[in-house]
Amino acid sequence: MNSHPKIIFNPCENKENQYIAILVNGLEKHGYDVNRLDDFLSSSKHFQSVKLLHLNWFENLDDSSAASMWKSYFRKLVVLAAVKFGKKKLVWTMHNRLSHEKKSGKLSRALTQKIVSQADAIVIHSTVSKEILQSQYPNLHTKIVHIPHPDFVDVYGPMISENTDKKGTKLKLLFLGAIKPYKNIELLIEVAKKFPEAVHLTIAGNPNSEAYRSDLQKLAEGASNISLQLKFIQDADLSKFIHESDLLILPYSMESSLNSGTVILGFSYGRTVICPKIGTIDDLGAGEDVFDYRYSSQAEHLQALEKQVQIAIKLHQSNPTSLIEKGHRMRDLVQKKNNKQDVTDSLIKLYESLLN
Structure with missing residues (x-):
């Protein structure tokens, strides 16, 4: 494997959730060249250089309007087709039982099925996820990799010292x-x-x-x-x-x-x-x-x-x-149980097993 393999981690930043930053920072420290999904098809050279894509919440669609939802769906189908055509390794993290967005539920489920069938590995954060996946896709067990959700200890600053005088308070x-x-x-x-x-x-x-x-x-x-x-x-x-x-x-x-x-x-x-x-x-x-x-x-x-x-x-x-x-x-x-360093190490181990 190259010392600096080029991968896509999507999304590679999220201002509302340091989960992404913990994982992306860990991957970059290990030498991975982490890129944005938006640039995947920006040029033939870049497309060829990307070896692996890791998708998070990819099954969620923009349901602000019917037009936006269908546009979002077809754009994602194009990405999956490009991944298949380019013989890229595909990793998907299953975060939810199903999409939280009610309007796009049917399309989201169809997209999930395509992702699951095409993925080389499916990362789960809890044991019950495996049971849910296997009940829907019985032959999937070889793809499933359990990696816990990383902790947030000190990520948002240090703990504030406790005031233990709580008597008589609501x-x-x-x-x-x-x-x-x-x-x-x-x-x-x-x-x-x-x-x-x-x-x-x-x-x-x-x-x-x-x-x-x-x-x-x-x-x-x-x-x-x-x-x-x-x-x-x-x-x-x-x-x-x-x-x-x-x-x-x-x-x-x-x-x-x-x-x-x-x-x-x-x-x-x-x-x-x-x-x-x-x-x-x-x-x-x-x-x-x-x-x-x-x-x-x-x-x-x-x-x-x-x-x-x-x-x-x-x-x-x-x-x-x-x-x-x-x-x-x-x-x-x-x-x-959720040590962020252990989580990052497990993710790197998974990538290496797919890329070697």
Whole structure:
């Protein structure tokens, strides 16, 4: 293998998620020449020089309009055809059970099938992903490579030293991340309203539309224990938001969610979570250090979420530092199981096996 193989990692940058930066920086340090997908077909020379493409979220389509969706779909088909024609190695990371975007679901599934059939390797971040893939594509096991999601320890700055005097304070819950309908923010607001004296909820992140922002503001109106920070949270402020909470609360959809970088982020900065038992939670095997739950309907989700909040309130009132202690144990656990250096090393090992 050349000392500086040229690859495409897509996307190769993402201002909203340091996951990409962790992996791309690790690859570049190892000598990989990481390029953008947009330049793949820029010239014959460049096309020929690229040896491997690694695609993330490639199955997601622009569903802002029907025209945009179809344009996005056909552009991606062209990329896959070029990969096949050029005999490039193809790696795809499976991040979700299915696309979160409802309008483009059918096309997204068709695109996923094409990616899966063409990929030389499929990276998964949780064990349950393998079961899902094999139930849909029974002969796929040789392509699947389990590499954990990297930790975010110190990526957004160092941990802030703890103030352990939490006596008599409300339980501070935090939702952090992009504000999208599949994340069940409405459910969260409904639950927080049930505990006006015991809970303070902060929802921090940028809504995916002005209409959705307006809907959430109306829902939270009059609830003095809910603070809406509906804006893009800068990297420099993330650790501060997490530090000011006792617990992250992330009521994701079990229908589409599989892995969560925000769960790993919370653990990396010493906070545990209330969250459905998605793949990320399942793999860590954290036991009572995580407030996880399952549900099979929206009504069940509301009940399960409310129950976990009640458990957390009781614990917070009886032992104010217990939640912080759980969070710190989770930080130790992700440093072992999701160590970012180990993750990068595993990815490099995979590339080398494909390129040699």
